[in-house]
Amino acid sequence: MKILKLIIIVAGLFALIACEDTVNPNDEFKEEIALNCVIHGDSSYQIATVLRSFPFGDETSAAESFVDDVQLRLWYDVDEQDDAFLFRDSVITVQDENGNDMKAKFYYINGVNIEPEKAMEIEAILPNGKRLFSSTKTPEKLTLSHDYFIPPEEFGRDYFHLEWYFPEGERVVQPRMKIKYTYNNHGTKEYREIFVPVKLDENNGSAPPVYPSPVLDKEIDFYMNAIDWTMEKISEGDSVKENYSIIGAEVTLLVYDKNLTGYYTSTNTILDDYSIRIDEIDFSNIEGGLGLFGSFIQQKIDVSISSNYIIRYGYLIGK
Amino acid sequence: MRSLKIKIALLLIIFAFFFAAGCNDEISSSKPEEFLENNMIFVDSNPQGAHIFLDGRNTAFVTPDTLKWLDVKSYDATLKMEYFRDTSFQITVASSNVNNIFIDYTMNLKMYGAVKFISTPSGADIYFDGIFTGKTTPDALLHVFPGEHVVIFELENYIPDTFMVYVYSSITTDAVSQLEQDSLKILN
CATH class of the missing domain: 2.60.40.1120 (Carboxypeptidase-like, regulatory domain)
Structure with a gap:
């Protein structure tokens, strides 16, 4: 009986050793392909990239990971117009994190102006026949409620208030405010714009401006001390204030679609055409590979700046 | 003793079976990749x-x-x-x-369209894409290739009128013009 037990124990140990798998992160590397394309509602020029992954530790550059000769197509307004666009490839020089020049290849199309609630599809067929596909729908327009004047008409309120309503689900919204003005440069009128921070960081000694970032919230306030700071910044270092004519303010809202909202909330990364990385696999909506296909639309609001407020800075009232 | 040996042999056979089956790790949860034919x-x-x-x-x-x-x-x-x-x-x-x-x-032939030329006053010479058609208004051209075409109406004592017509397949397009009198020629 002891012999039997011994045999079972030895056999069990043998089985454990024999079935052990050797873990090697570099073994049997499986290449993944990522298709990234965010359709911009504020431009008719659209960009996409198709990148391949590379083994851990490989010093492959971004340009080398780019997949050439991809048949890449976009369909816009699939349910009605069914416009189709064939991407072309191009290359630009950009600077990496260390300030060194590097080539960035990309695919592009021109003439795509998106509207709310339009279905879109994208398809990439690689030179080896691998097919990647995705679809999205441009977001609905936001219903807006906001102040019409700077400073706000409500007595004593020290912020410009804007709130929005989205009929279904959550959407990331990226608000921005800018002041539009002209500068009289020796008789020539130059059009200029300056972005307005939401607030000044009072906790910091130098009170640096804090600019708005994409939010899941449904409202934003631009504090008057930040708007005051921007008005002063317009003519900083220039004593001839009459050279500046203030036209007004404009608030733009970039409304992310469902996919882009999902990507943003999973990575907390701000949009950048060239920085969506292949290893960001928390969110992917690409069939047959990895990556992101999304869109955002842009909504604009014109805001009047009161004459008294403009004159207070010595500026002229522009048109 | 003999039955013990039999038991041991039986256990080893069973063990060998499970060992062989257990080490088989050719199980994959991912779908095989599909490639399109070109x-x-x-x-x-x-x-x-x-x-x-x-x-x-x-x-x-x-x-x-x-x-x-x-x-x-x-x-x-x-x-x-x-x-x-x-x-x-x-x-x-x-x-x-x-x-x-x-x-x-x-x-x-179904791809072609037609153009009907009408001017006020009538009797103007009709030029189509720079070539005199030999016709005067009102008249028509059949079997016109679709697209953008240039029409000129010329009538004595009137200012020649040049304009574009857009011809579509299987459709008759009207090329209509109200000619203006040439005051200089009338005065002369």
């Missing part, structure tokens, strides 16, 4: 620039071009071009060779 077809037309649709879907390709990555099957193809009627036909994609399709719009 079956192609070359589509051209006269005039060129027609949008190619397959099975009702816009391919994003315009004639002349080669459609790639197609399935081996028959497709309902349509060429769409501004001013022209849609041209529908069937293409069969084969795996071994690149098929060529050529659609000549000029050979299809």
